[in-house]
Amino acid sequence: DAGVTQSPTHLIKTRGQQVTLRCSPKSGHDTVSWYQQALGQGPQFIFQYYEEEERQRGNFPDRFSGHQFPNYSSELNVNALLLGDSALYLCASAIGLGEQYFGPGTRLTVT
Amino acid sequence: SQQGEEDPQALSIQEGENATMNCSYKTSINNLQWYRQNSGRGLVHLILIRSNEREKHSGRLRVTLDTSKKSSSLLITASRAADTASYFCATANFGNEKLTFGTGTRLTIIP
Numbered sequence: 001d002a003g004v005t006q007s008p009t010h011l012i013k014t015r016g017q018q019v020t021l022r023c024s025p026k027s028g029h030d031t032v033s034w035y036q037q038a039l040g041q042g043p044q045f046i047f048q049y050y051e052e053e054e055r056q057r058g059n060f061p062d063r064f065s066g067h068q069f070p071n072y073s074s075e076l077n078v079n080a081l082l083l084g085d086s087a088l089y090l091c092a093s094a095i096g097l098g099e100q101y102f103g104p105g106t107r108l109t110v111t
Numbered sequence: 112s113q114q115g116e117e118d119p120q121a122l123s124i125q126e127g128e129n130a131t132m133n134c135s136y137k138t139s140i141n142n143l144q145w146y147r148q149n150s151g152r153g154l155v156h157l158i159l160i161r162s163n164e165r166e167k168h169s170g171r172l173r174v175t176l177d178t179s180k181k182s183s184s185l186l187i188t189a190s191r192a193a194d195t196a197s198y199f200c201a202t203a204n205f206g207n208e209k210l211t212f213g214t215g216t217r218l219t220i221i222p
Binding site for chain 2: 004033035037039041042043044045048055056058088090092097099100101102103104105107
């Protein structure tokens with residue numbers, strides 16, 4: 001049984017560009033959450049998707065947006081990238097409000 | 112923003128010794144969870160303790176929770192080199208719709 005998968009593993013972008021990160025949840029899971037983890041810090045909650053709707057959002061600007069597809073996979077989009085967006089982006093999936101299982105993350109570097 | 116802090120920020124011990132790390136948080140919680148992260152990759156769920164529980168065990172792990180002091184501790188007994196990682200506590204207010212992480216403790220086990 002595959003766990004949570006994320007793509008790509010690493011990504012390098014230039015300031016001002018846009019990026020899309022992808023997440024496939026664990027089989028049977030219907031909820032996807034996204035977290036941003038800056039170097040040396042704990043993860044910070046970006047938003048959570050359930051039944052293709054954004055259920056809750058953390059303190060992130062509108063440049064951060066997401067989507068959940070009917071197969072429960074999800075995308076995180078970041079527009080107008082800033083240097084400060086460089087981080088590890090983690091996706092977590094769950095069944096409803098159950099335990100969250102994390103993927104390996106996507107390392108985004110903005111230059 | 113981070114919910115709280117782990118203490119200490121870094122800890123180095125000899126293999127076989129016990130490791131204790133602490134977590135403080137700021138608001139009322141439904142549950143508190145501990146995660147392990149190796150080399151800045153995905154998070155592995157270790158243990159969950161609910162707000163009405165005071166102590167929980169899982170293998171070599173022992174977690175305590177003091178809601179009056181808004182603090183928790185994680186004890187790893189008989190440490191192994193493979194326990195070298197960063198450890199984070201995370202709190203949830205209602206179910207698991209949003210996890211708020213601490214700043215983490217970096218644990219190094221010296222063989």
